[in-house]
Amino acid sequence: MLRVAVKMLMGDRAKYAGLVFGIAFTSFLVTFAASYFTGFMTRGFALISENPTVDVWVMDPAVRSVEKTTNMAASALDRVRSIEGVRSAVPMALGTAEVRFANGQFQSFQVIGVDDATLAGVPPPKDGVVPAALRTPDSVIADPGGTSGKLQTPLRPADQWPGGGPRLDVPTRSLTVGDELLVNDHHVTVVGKSEALPRFPPRPLLYTTYSNASRILLPERRRMTFVLVSAAPGVAASDLAALIEARTGLRARTSDDFKADTVSWFLENSEDVGDIAAMLTLAMSVGFGVTGIMLYMFTTENLRQYAVFKAMGASSRMLLAMIFVQVALSALLGTGLGLGLCAIASQFAVEAEYPFRMMWFTPLVSSVMVVIVSVVAAAISARPVLTLDPAIVFTGR
Amino acid sequence: MGSNNSLAVRCRSLVKSYGSGDAKVTALRGVDLDVREGELLMVVGPSGCGKTTLISIIGAILSQDSGECIVLGHDLQRMNETERATLRGGQIGFVFQMFNLLPSLSAVENVAIPLLINGTPQKMAESRAREAIEAVGLGSRPNVLPSELSGGQQQRVAIARALVHDPKLIVCDEPTSNLDHDTGVAVMDVLRGAGKKHDRALIVVTHDPRIFQFADRIAHMDDGKIIEVTNGASAL
Incomplete structure (x- = not known):
């Protein structure tokens, strides 16, 4: 049947x-x-994904996601480095800045300040540029961060940095190496472009060194958002995270846990x-x-x-x-x-x-x-x- | 009359009502009826007189409210639904006014359904279904869909389906009302032949006086009762 x-x-x-x-x-x-x-x-957790060598993310105890952060005192870095099982620990600063293009147009960027020494966290720049280019003073690497058409600067030199007001309707071209931007009244130079993982919500990104980020972002008493930790060989990330939390009182999460936290945060708060x-x-x-x-x-x-x-x-x-x-x-x-x-x-x-x-x-x-x-x-x-x-x-x- | 006088169906004081309260309608008001093996009994009467209710009860499809109905030795009131389904599947064949053939199945597949319901393997069922189709004169068209057959041919397929599992009782509801005279007569010929050959009891509900000639007896119903039983010849 x-x-x-x-x-x-x-x-x-x-x-x-x-x-x-x-x-x-x-x-x-x-x-x-x-x-x-x-x-x-x-x-939403693209920043965590593009740092695959990081075993543990250390942050302020109140932070629950990579999207909404607050900073820690600079001393947190040394406190983390002093814990056994930590092979390396580097700082990362996140901040938001209104960035002005050469024609006066402005755009909100996320500024990502990476460790000056290791430049850990910088995505591979395009067109043969190496991350070390960031060591040039006042340099940034620009990234669309999942946006399109937001990294435009005037095509004609005559429209760049004009006197007498912005020129918003002039022909534009994509940002390229050598272009200048104004970040909180600080001139920075684009030394490279990258294509990091797209963000949610989409936003253009500026990668720079931690020290440069501290200089161009608006002054804050505390600047360090994350400490990126690599575990010593044989040390489990989850064990190390628990140890860091116990010793420092800071929040320490393995990459996977931090991704899960971020998803939960988006679900609850966004x-x-x-x-x-x-x-x-x-x-x-x-x-x-x-x-x-x-x-x-x-x-x-x-x-x-x-x-x-x-x-x-x-x-x-x-x-x-x-x-x-x-x-x-x-x-x-x-x-x-x-x-x-x-x-x-x-x-x-x-x-x-x-x-x-x-x-x-x-x-x-x-x-x-x-x-x-x-x-x-x-x-x-x-x-x-x-x-x-x-x-x-x-x-x- | 049939070849022997054993009763295939015995009904006594059958009562059946539908609905309740003011909406209660009594369809059967104490029906007494016997049907012998090998006999073709027609049930006639005006619309709404209870004919369909009567054959539904005799066919073990519907339960009576009171009274006795013994079909092929089974007291229907003492049987649960599963036992009644088994009785229907094994020993009763049905022929419907609207044929009720499955449009997506070929003639032979339609005819095989009762066997499949009884658990007969597919190949054996289809083999027996082909024999049944040949027996009703459609041997050349076993694989056509019902939509490709005329009304008379569809009713023949339905008859083959009612006979294929060799039932002892065949219940037919207006089997010729959708057929022209010649086709109706031909269909009744097939039905009667199938009944007589195997000593089956046939109960045929009909409005169609053209087929009264095939009846051994005719039960006349009105208002939920059998008011008269005559022999078929006297109705002509």
Whole structure:
């Protein structure tokens, strides 16, 4: 009878196609939306990701993410370095600055001050420039940070640093090596451009040395945002983090833990993420709703056929098995198609630099969710079949 | 009359109502009826007189409120739903007015359904289904879809489906009402032949006087009761 169930399913091609397409669409939507959301979150902790050699991030005890920070006293660096198990510890400063371009246009940048000695944390500059170029006084490496069209300077020298006010509508070109910027009234020179991991929220970045960052950022009593720690060989990062916390009273997190903290912080505190999550949840709910309703309708529209089976002696268990086979087959085909579609779409999304990241478990989770919705829809639609009065097969009833 | 006088169906004082309170409708008001093996009994009467309710109860599809209904030796009131389903699947065949063939299955696949429900392996079921289709005169078109068959041919497929598992009782609801005269007569010929050949009891609900000639007896119903039972020849 299971073969009959499959033939029933495939016999009505229009309904069958609609059902499979509906499930495929849901599967695609759920997987794509989840991957899109994961992409945002991944960009949220991009600073941590682009420092893969850091084992432990040390910060003010109140800091819960890489997005919202406060600084520590400079003494924190020495205190961390004094702990056994620490192979190296370098400072990192984060700050925001309004940066003026040569035509007077201004743009908010995140300034990332890296250790002067090691330059740890500088992404590889493009066009053959080496990070050591940052050791030139007042130098910066500019990075779009996931933005586009925000690193523009006037094309014509005559429009650069004009007297008598900004020239905002003049032709522009991309920033290049040798261009100057004004950061809090300090002139800096672009010595290189990089393409670090895109940020969420997107923002242009200026990489410079820690000492230069201290000079160009607005004065603060405390400047150091993070201490980046490498563990000595044989020392587990989690153990070292616990030790640093115990000894210094500062917050110390392994890279993975700090990424998780950052994601949690975004989920709890970011209105943007909340809005995105709400929209994605709505889209997924619609998808699930459509799937559930289509499965339910498919079964209920075939009630008369089930009544015929029931009249002929089919047991409730047999009818249930038929419904679940139909649902399982539809869900399997639909999910496969949806995931395939998502894989294709992901290529375009990645090429277009959308925040898209499909984790290994995302298709699995979405498949499980589609299966759950399908099973629930099957269970709901099974009820009218099980309570069906087979006497409806006779006329007049 | 059939080849012997054993009762296939025995109903006594059958009562069945639908709804409750002011909306209560009594469909059967104490029906007494016997159907013998090998007999073709027609049930006739005006619309709403309780014919369909009666065959639904005899077909073990519907439960009576009170009274006794013994079908093929089984007291239906003492059987649970599973036992009734087993009885239907094993010993009762159904022919419906609207044929109720599955549009996505071929004729042979439709006919094989009762066997599949009873657990017969697919190949054996289809083999027996082909024999049943040949027996109703459609041997040349076993693999066509119902939509490719005429009304009469579809009803033949439905009859083959009702016979394929060799039931002892066949319940037919208006089997000829959607067919023209000649086709209806041909269909009844097939049904009657299938009944007589294997000593099956046939109960046919009908409005169609053109087929009364096939009846051994005719039970006339009105207002939930059998008011008269005549033999088929006297109805002509």
